[in-house]
Amino acid sequence: MNRVNLYALELEQLRDLVSELGEKPFRARQIRDWMYGQRVEKLADMHNLPGATIARLAEVAALGELELAAQQVSRDGTIKRVYRLSDGQLIESVLMPYADGRMTACISSQAGCAMGCVFCATGQMGFSRNLQATEIFEQAMLFARELATRGERLSNVVFMGMGEPFHNYEASLAAVRMLQQRLGIGARHITISTVGLAPQIRRFADEGLQVKLAVSLHKSDDAQRSQLLPVNRRWDIAALLDACRYYCARTNRRISFEWAAIAGENDTADEARRLGRLLQGLNCHVNIIPLNLTGGYTGIPADSRHIEAFQAALRSFGVGSTVRVRRGIDIAAGCGQLKTTLLLPQARAGSTIPAMPNGVNSQP
Numbered sequence: 246m247n248r249v250n251l252y253a254l255e256l257e258q259l260r261d262l263v264s265e266l267g268e269k270p271f272r273a274r275q276i277r278d279w280m281y282g283q284r285v286e287k288l289a290d291m292h293n294l295p296g297a298t299i300a301r302l303a304e305v306a307a308l309g310e311l312e313l314a315a316q317q318v319s320r321d322g323t324i325k326r327v328y329r330l331s332d333g334q335l336i337e338s339v340l341m342p343y344a345d346g347r348m349t350a351c352i353s354s355q356a357g358c359a360m361g362c363v364f365c366a367t368g369q370m371g372f373s374r375n376l377q378a379t380e381i382f383e384q385a386m387l388f389a390r391e392l393a394t395r396g397e398r399l400s401n402v403v404f405m406g407m408g409e410p411f412h413n414y415e416a417s418l419a420a421v422r423m424l425q426q427r428l429g430i431g432a433r434h435i436t437i438s439t440v441g442l443a444p445q446i447r448r449f450a451d452e453g454l455q456v457k458l459a460v461s462l463h464k465s466d467d468a469q470r471s472q473l474l475p476v477n478r479r480w481d482i483a484a485l486l487d488a489c490r491y492y493c494a495r496t497n498r499r500i501s502f503e504w505a506a507i508a509g510e511n512d513t514a515d516e517a518r519r520l521g522r523l524l525q526g527l528n529c530h531v532n533i534i535p536l537n538l539t540g541g542y543t544g545i546p547a548d549s550r551h552i553e554a555f556q557a558a559l560r561s562f563g564v565g566s567t568v569r570v571r572r573g574i575d576i577a578a579g580c581g582q583l584k585t586t587l588l589l590p591q592a593r594a595g596s597t598i599p600a601m602p603n604g605v606n607s608q609p
Contacts, residue, residue, distance in 0.1 A: 249306040251280060252386060253379040266301045280308065281427045284390040311383050323573030326387075327585060330356070330380060334373060335585035336407055338384040341572040348392055349401040352384040354417050355408025357587045360440050361475045362461070364505060366577070366584035367407045369541035373587040376408070378419035382427075389428050399428065403436040405459070407583050410437050411445035418449075421456055432456045438503065443480040443488035450495040459501040459532065460489060464511055465519040486523065493528045500529045504566075505581065506555070507536045512547035517555040521562030531559060531566035537579035 249262065260273040272294065279291040288303050314335060315327040324340040339351040358365070359372035384406075389399040402424055404410040410417040417437065424430040432455035439446065440461045449458065462485075464470035471477040480488075489500050502524070506512045520531070533555070535546035547555075556566045571579055 248304075250310045250379060251276070251306050252309055252383055253377075262306065263302075266298075266305070268298055268301075272298065276302075284386075284393045286390060309383050309387070311380065311387065317576040317578070319573040319576045319578060321572055321575075323576065323578050325573060325576050325578035325583075328384065330376075332588070334588050336376070336380075336384075337578075337583040337585055338388070338406055339573060339578045339583070340388045341578075343570070347400045348388075348397060349403060350385045350388045350399055351403050351406050352381060352420075353406035353408050353583070354381055354404055354410040354413045354420075356585075358408045359412060360409050362440060362581075363473055364507070364536060364539060364542040364544055365581040366539040366541065367581070369539065370584055370587055375413040375416060378416040378423065381416060381420035382423040385424055385428065385430075399430065401434045401436075402430055403438065405436070405438045405580060407585075409440055409442070411439045411442040411449070414445055414448070418452065421454070436501075440474055440476050441480055441485045442476065443484045446485075446488040447491050450492040455496075455498070457501065458492060458498070459503050460485070461503040461505075462520075463503070463505050465516060465523055469511075482523065486527070489529070490527060498528075500527070502529055502531050503580075504531050504533045505536045506533050506547035506552055507544040508547045508551070510544055512551040512555055514554050514558045517558035518562070521559050521564050524564050525562045529564070531564060532569055533566055534569045534580050535571065537571065537574060537582050539582060539584075 251259070254262065256273060256277060259277060260270045263272045263276070264270060275293060276291060279285045285291060286308065288299050288308060291299060310331050311328040313326060314329045317325045322342045326338050328336050328338060330336065334356045336353045336356055338353060341349045341351065343349065353376065355375050356373040357370045358367045360368055362368040385399060385402050392399055404417060421435055421437070424435060425432060436457040436459055437449070438459040438461065446458070446460070461474065463473055465482070467477060467481045470482060493500055504511070524531070533552060535552070536544055538545070552568060559566050573579055577584070
């Protein structure tokens with residue numbers, strides 16, 4: 246018998262469920278408080294519910310659907326987890342502790358990715374399916390629940406795991422709202438990262454959210470960017486930056502550009518000057534990430550000397566930048582390193598692949 250995932254229910258739906266079990270409607274609020282206020286792991290931990298109520302609830306419902314399949318812990322304290330979904334699909338999530346006390350969850354929005362970015366391990370996998378909003382949310386919920394048992398709290402969530410959040414737009418935005426309403430994560434402590442789906446950037450600007458936006462850029466020339474990020478063939482740099490300007494004007498918020506610094510590829514002062522000219526006057530910041538190695542790409546990370554010169558060139562155009570602190574590299578938990586074995590859609594009866602943006606294939 247398939248049990249209802251309680252994390253998938255809104256309060257009214259939970260009331261309907263407890264009523265069907267013959268319970269008073271106020272039980273729904275009690276259950277909800279145990280789930281999100283106390284963040285219990287098991288139904289049996291809901292101590293102010295009668296045993297008979299818990300028994301009836303346990304017959305038809307469960308606290309979550311994600312199954313922990315594997316876990317690794319880095320020397321720097323980063324935790325990477327592989328979760329098995331209800332259909333057997335695998336995804337990865339990461340929890341990153343920082344010296345200033347921040348606890349940041351990096352969560353996935355898709356199983357695999359259709360964008361095909363050549364230096365990204367997830368992009369090298371191909372694409373299987375979108376995650377449901379609850380599957381996205383539950384990754385953060387599980388980290389928050391475990392941290393709560395240690396008297397700690399999840400402070401930040403980034404949609405930078407497996408998949409392109411804006412290719413799964415509705416579910417990703419629904420998960421954002423769940424993070425805010427159920428875990429109390431402030432909008433400014435949530436970041437969505439995109440490879441540059443220009444229409445969705447404009448749509449996101451109109452949502453009225455204070456959620457941060459990060460855009461993967463990585464090249465300042467269309468021909469070269471298209472080689473690294475095939476999505477550029479659909480929305481080139483001009484179209485992308487036009488959408489980014491709309492976002493900044495509409496939200497009055499700064500936008501971040503992600504730049505994977507690849508030795509001899511995009512780490513030169515000339516490249517920085519081209520980038521500076523593109524971004525000059527835009528309310529933005531460049532987040533430089535020395536390339537994290539993946540098995541399907543031969544590039545290597547830029548060294549600190551080239552990165553410093555790159556930053557100096559950007560400053561001459563009034564463009565600020567920082568170098569991201571790399572976490573979990575020894576367990577392949579860094580940006581662009583998440584990878585699992587996919588259950589391909591054709592192997593699952595009745596499954597379908599959602600439409601890709603024009604010019605982007607479902608397999609890299």
